[in-house]
Amino acid sequence: MDDTSTPIACMTLHPGFEAVCLNIRIYVLQTALNIYRADYGPLRERGYERRCRHLAYRSFVSWCWGYLGRKVRVVLPACVVLRIRREFPDTEGQYVGFRAALA
Template sequence: LPPSLPMSSPSSSCTCGNCARMPTEAENVCCKEIPPVKINIRCTPVSCMTLHPGLEPVCLNIYSLQNALNIYRADYGPLRDRGYERRCRHLAYRSFVSWCWGYLGRKVRVVVPACVVLRIRREFPDTEGQYVGFRAALG
């Protein structure tokens, strides 16, 4: 299924038409601004990463996320249980980063485009609308 329209009007830096204003400047980035993501977009005739045919099977499919969880557990041990939807969002973001950037290493983080964050949040919503957002790596 195609993603629904943005939750609010696109941010001023958005060129894909599917981003919305995020809480911090670091998070206000469009999929067309990030070179590793742009490469994936160019491989298909889509205007936004949320429309890429690989997004659903790689980042939103529960079986792919279960596999990502198994890999995570093998590398890092158990993932803290903070609820099904939050775990799915975490794994979806990790899967997206792995797909676009490859392995980054421990404590290396990158910003996921706002449009992709919103798409993942729509698929795995927090019942109270409370989301963590991007956190820079510590140490």
């Protein structure tokens, strides 16, 4: 059990962040991909880094909030977005950012 008495200034400093959101080597992101495929079919993102970024964001959301859904969205903390982008960079620098839910 984590020590919750000491607040963490940034989620990227949490001891579980790297294992849950970044570490492809321990198959967390591979598991997220398998769950995504089971729920939605193939991930249509092109390129290894882009797929990993997508799965890292989904893993973070799942870790913090559980399932949000198509109409329920949250803005991820900037520190998390920047850390995931640094780990899985877009070689063209074309990041999308937050998209509001469609009506």
